[in-house]
Amino acid sequence: MPRHQDRAAGGRRRASHSMESVLTEAVVLLDEAGPSALTFRALAQRLGGGVASIYWYVASKDELLDRATDHVIGGVLADIDAIEPGDDPIDDLRAISLALFDAILVRPWLGNYFMRNTDVQGNCLRLYEKLGQPTLRLKLTARQRFHAVSAISTVVVGSAVDLGQEPPAEVLDGAVGRDEFLSRFTATWRELDRDAYPFVHEIVDEFDGHDDIDQFRAALDLTLAGIRLQAGA
């Protein structure tokens, strides 16, 4: 309970918040029931105050999400700081990427706000710096370093957002399993004409029951292989 109550003369209550409590409770709402559950009204109720008071701390819902994102990235940053740098810069890039991926996979909304406004997202900027540092040990131009880190960032955020998309309600209910859900898609694909859709038929078995993490690791490794080649390492 990061919130306190002031008691005025008449016995009337007046809520008292803080940036910290606003962001913490916002993240709780997001974790409990997804992005659609984060409304100013729900947040105000959780904080035990009125809707309008939230506007003392943030100017808009976008800024609330920017700041909430930076708040949880703070935790990711701690995980990343605990990673021991190794001999191979590429391995360090991979380790940091995985930590970020894990965080966004669980909270896909992060992907839409990560690094969107570094003026209020100090932790995101610190993470960007952390991700970039290993490239300083690679034989690349400044431009290549910039592009390499942008590419990794895109793969991490893009994969996590894509793979973390909430499946339809029936899957969340547990009425239909994830595998069953995937199979329903592929069943349609299998009925397609083999001559017109040779590629879809080639990969349909791979798609069926595929593992999200494998897909991300493969994408990341392709980019890292490209970077390694470029650096001649």
Added chain:
Amino acid sequence: MPRHQDRAAGGRRRASHSMESVLTEAVVLLDEAGPSALTFRALAQRLGGGVASIYWYVASKDELLDRATDHVIGGVLADIDAIEPGDDPIDDLRAISLALFDAILVRPWLGNYFMRNTDVQGNCLRLYEKLGQPTLRLKLTARQRFHAVSAISTVVVGSAVDLGQEPPAEVLDGAVGRDEFLSRFTATWRELDRDAYPFVHEIVDEFDGHDDIDQFRAALDLTLAGIRLQAGA
């Protein structure tokens, strides 16, 4: 004007729509004023009818966006069909990727709905097939092909969505130029401590006034290099 009017006995008008006109007008709204401008009320007004009639064609706003996405992807598909396959499968992958990137860069909302529900997105599935076909000419396993195309798709969609994000209103107004907007960010970055942010300082000049397309091409080429290496081609 893809809409007609029926005239009943009393002289009363009754609008008549079609899936085609609903999607066309939806895309017009999206193009004119962005995703926030696509509301059922605005769309109904454009079609000259009531809000509820749209629900005869789509079950929800999500489905409307899924179908609108597939509608414009139909046009992209035509562009891609015009591409002559070359000797190098990797070059074909690049050409198709660029065509898709161009489309999403201009309409970033496409990225959020592309391939989200292939049951109502036949054109997206066809594009996925097109993108996958060149990999059939590479020496890869089925799983590697699946992962390669997933990776490319993530890079294309992720980059385009990222780079296509609407800049703040002041830039759209023309009050502040894009370069000036970027410079404002980097000005803050330059003030950071050099020892704590060596990477940011290394790339700040590259970020300043950088070109979106270059950034995408670099990311795509890294992935393609990884694929080429894997295929031993």
Added chain:
DNA sequence: ACCTGAACACCGTTCAAGT
């Protein structure tokens, strides 16, 4: 088969007023 008006249950945001 397809369209309508009106209602329902929400939203984010603002503002004059309070403490």
Added chain:
DNA sequence: ACCTGAACACCGTTCAAGT
């Protein structure tokens, strides 16, 4: 400096009723 209640101008979606 910070919080409040009430209002404003919207949303997506539903439904009984019309043609």
